[in-house]
Amino acid sequence: QAQLAESGGGLVQPGGSLRLSCVASEGTFARYSLGWFRRAPGKDLEFVAALRLSGGYTYYTDSVKGRFTISRDNAKNTGYLQMNNLNPEDTAVYYCATGVPILSAIRTTQGYRHWGQGTQVTVSS
16 A cells, blocks of 8 residues: 655745655555645644646645645656745645545545645744
């Protein structure tokens, strides 16, 4: 079973940038859609972005559109989330996930089979 490991989190000032990475432990990474989710303190898990396997379409929650970019490098079994112009509301534990969600569920946890342990992102001055 594929295992995912996130990295790249940390403490950043408002307006700063971070790039999160999600490395898959096996070569099936290319067969799956990629998603990023986050959980802020005291809040539920929230969809952030997805990169659909079929067609390479990308999807973002409204609050990160224009600031975050999801991408992948299948040769490296790695997914990315480039986060720019961060603000304190982006503070959360970020999780990557892979799977085969149907289009109508790509913004939910349904269909994502594999999950990482998460990486903390803190935006504070």
